[in-house]
Amino acid sequence: MENEVCIFCKITKGEIPCYKVFEDNNFLAFLDITPKNKGHTLLIPKKHYRWVWEVEEDYSKVSNKIANALKKTFATDWVVSFVMGQDVPHAHIHFVPRFDETDGHGPLIDISKTVNLSKEEMEDIAKKIQDSLE
Numbered sequence: 001m002e003n004e005v006c007i008f009c010k011i012t013k014g015e016i017p018c019y020k021v022f023e024d025n026n027f028l029a030f031l032d033i034t035p036k037n038k039g040h041t042l043l044i045p046k047k048h049y050r051w052v053w054e055v056e057e058d059y060s061k062v063s064n065k066i067a068n069a070l071k072k073t074f075a076t077d078w079v080v081s082f083v084m085g086q087d088v089p090h091a092h093i094h095f096v097p098r099f100d101e102t103d104g105h106g107p108l109i110d111i112s113k114t115v116n117l118s119k120e121e122m123e124d125i126a127k128k129i130q131d132s133l134e
């Protein structure tokens with residue numbers, strides 16, 4: 001069921017812009033607006049579900065596709081993935097690439113930190129991830 005006030009439903013419908021990374025019939029991936037690291041991507045079902053465990057469409061295959069594109073884009077094997085759902089009540093999985101220990105996070109991704117990226121940098125990152133999709 002589509003939710004009239006849900007911000008991610010609005011993104012799905014194109015009513016709010018996003019830095020789009022990938023789209024198919026059932027899923028949409030776009031950059032998180034407050035990235036924990038370069039390339040922080042959210043993967044959402046187009047249909048409104050409150051929680052990831054309620055999603056009926058195949059999340060696994062498309063998650064693999066996004067993670068692999070991030071690995072390729074940022075030349076890393078480490079894509080930190082997590083589910084919170086504390087803020088936006090529309091199912092989403094976070095994918096945050098780690099590069100090395102010089103990316104400002106120390107040995108682990110610190111989810112209390114964000115990186116500042118310009119509009120141009122966000123556009124450039126989204127394009128690079130799109131180009132890495134297989």
Ligand code: 5GP
Nearest residue numbers: 007018030031032033034084085086087088
């Ligand atoms: P969570 O619900 O998993 O706790 O957090 C929601 C995530 O969605 C946050 O990382 C936040 O930065 C991101 N977010 C919230 N509103 C928007 C938005 O309008 N556009 C984008 N691209 N990301 C958003």
Ligand code: ZN
Nearest residue numbers: 006009048090
């Ligand atoms: Zn929604």
